[in-house]
Amino acid sequence: MTIVRLFYLNLSVFLLSWASLESARIKDLTDVRGSRSNQLRGYGIVTGLNGQGDSRIEYTELGILNALENFGIRADKADKSRNIAAVMVTADIGPFAKEGTRMDVTVSSIGNADSLQGGILLQTPLFGPDNKIAYAVAQGPVSVGGMSAGNAGGANIQVNHPTVGIVSNGGIVEVEIASNILQGSSIDLLLRSPDSTTAVKMADAINNIFPATSLATDSGLVNVEVPVQYRGQITNFLSAIGNIDVKPDIPARVIINERTGTIVATQNVRISPVAVSNSNITIFLNPTTGVSQPLPFSQGATTILEGENAELIEEIGRFETLDELDPDGTSTVNDLASALNKLGLTTREMTSILQSIKNAGALQAELVIN
Numbered sequence: 001m002t003i004v005r006l007f008y009l010n011l012s013v014f015l016l017s018w019a020s021l022e023s024a025r026i027k028d029l030t031d032v033r034g035s036r037s038n039q040l041r042g043y044g045i046v047t048g049l050n051g052q053g054d055s056r057i058e059y060t061e062l063g064i065l066n067a068l069e070n071f072g073i074r075a076d077k078a079d080k081s082r083n084i085a086a087v088m089v090t091a092d093i094g095p096f097a098k099e100g101t102r103m104d105v106t107v108s109s110i111g112n113a114d115s116l117q118g119g120i121l122l123q124t125p126l127f128g129p130d131n132k133i134a135y136a137v138a139q140g141p142v143s144v145g146g147m148s149a150g151n152a153g154g155a156n157i158q159v160n161h162p163t164v165g166i167v168s169n170g171g172i173v174e175v176e177i178a179s180n181i182l183q184g185s186s187i188d189l190l191l192r193s194p195d196s197t198t199a200v201k202m203a204d205a206i207n208n209i210f211p212a213t214s215l216a217t218d219s220g221l222v223n224v225e226v227p228v229q230y231r232g233q234i235t236n237f238l239s240a241i242g243n244i245d246v247k248p249d250i251p252a253r254v255i256i257n258e259r260t261g262t263i264v265a266t267q268n269v270r271i272s273p274v275a276v277s278n279s280n281i282t283i284f285l286n287p288t289t290g291v292s293q294p295l296p297f298s299q300g301a302t303t304i305l306e307g308e309n310a311e312l313i314e315e316i317g318r319f320e321t322l323d324e325l326d327p328d329g330t331s332t333v334n335d336l337a338s339a340l341n342k343l344g345l346t347t348r349e350m351t352s353i354l355q356s357i358k359n360a361g362a363l364q365a366e367l368v369i370n
Helices: 058-070 196-209 234-242 333-342 347-359
Strands: 005-007 030-032 038-047 084-093 102-109 120-127 134-141 147-150 156-159 164-173 186-191 214-218 221-225 253-257 262-265 275-278 281-292 303-314 318-321 366-369
Touching: 038 058, 038 102, 038 134, 058 084, 084 120, 084 134, 102 120, 120 164, 186 196, 186 234, 196 214, 196 221, 196 234, 253 347, 262 347, 347 366
Parallel strands: 253 366
Antiparallel strands: 005 281, 030 186, 038 084, 038 120, 084 102, 102 164, 120 134, 134 164, 147 156, 186 221, 214 221, 253 262, 275 318, 281 303
8 A cells, every 4th residue: 555645834824014104202213423332352261061161172271371460370381181171252232331330241162062051251351343441340140141061972852052151141341332422512313224214204203392403314313403591411401302203214014034934014015906816736745666686696685675656746826916916016915914814825825925925026125135
């Protein structure tokens, strides 16, 4: 009896995200020029790894020897117990961080350590790009979000990345980084998603409260003159304009993540009427049995050969008109989602169809595929 195994693709989920038409605060849409984070990094040593650390790596040994020497302990060579690991320590220091401010730091192995779980980061200075000033120091227990396990037989399992972790509140700011947000007598608001319409709306909203103070210089920048009554009180002024509501203009965009099968689209996407032809593919794998007969008078033996025949059947595509789309070309992504879901398509097929609709000029939106 022939056994047929049918492989098929499950119907994907078309996930939609409608851009809210509600207003947003200016401080949630912009950054102030001059107030930005700065990246720090340093080289450190993690100890207490219970045999999961680096093995015979020169820079790891030199690092622990230098650490021991700082404690007045001289050693010719490091221990071979694999309880230590060389790591890179990175952190972002906030724009207004003061001396003594704590922050999280990220620790990542640069050697061949198996895991950083249970380790302790020794005191590590963190430098800026100039590599001259230690703006912060980091130390503390490493929290790892992954794990790995295995045995001598070669079986192993790994969840996430056990060689990367964080030290929560393990960094302490030692040197403040100056922030200058005043550009003469004005400040610059930098839009996180540059858009001309949003920039103009933002300038108008500020001018409604502080007349003749704001100007949208381009799609990504709004210049605001500080009123006389707020001179010397820039923080109060930032608080006042930061809480002004603006209705942002969201661009038409469709984003597809093929790895997760997710499709996200904004509400402003418009589609002209189109017709779609799509074919369904079915794969059959049929087990087969054969006999291998040796040549006469040979020393061979009769053997049974097992195998499989693969058969691919492609159904004839149907030319489907997406009736849900309005003939005047004002259909939204909601209409398109409803139409495509009725065709019973997978994410891969939807991706191809959306690309084809875009190439045909019927999709009035930016198409981004990750």
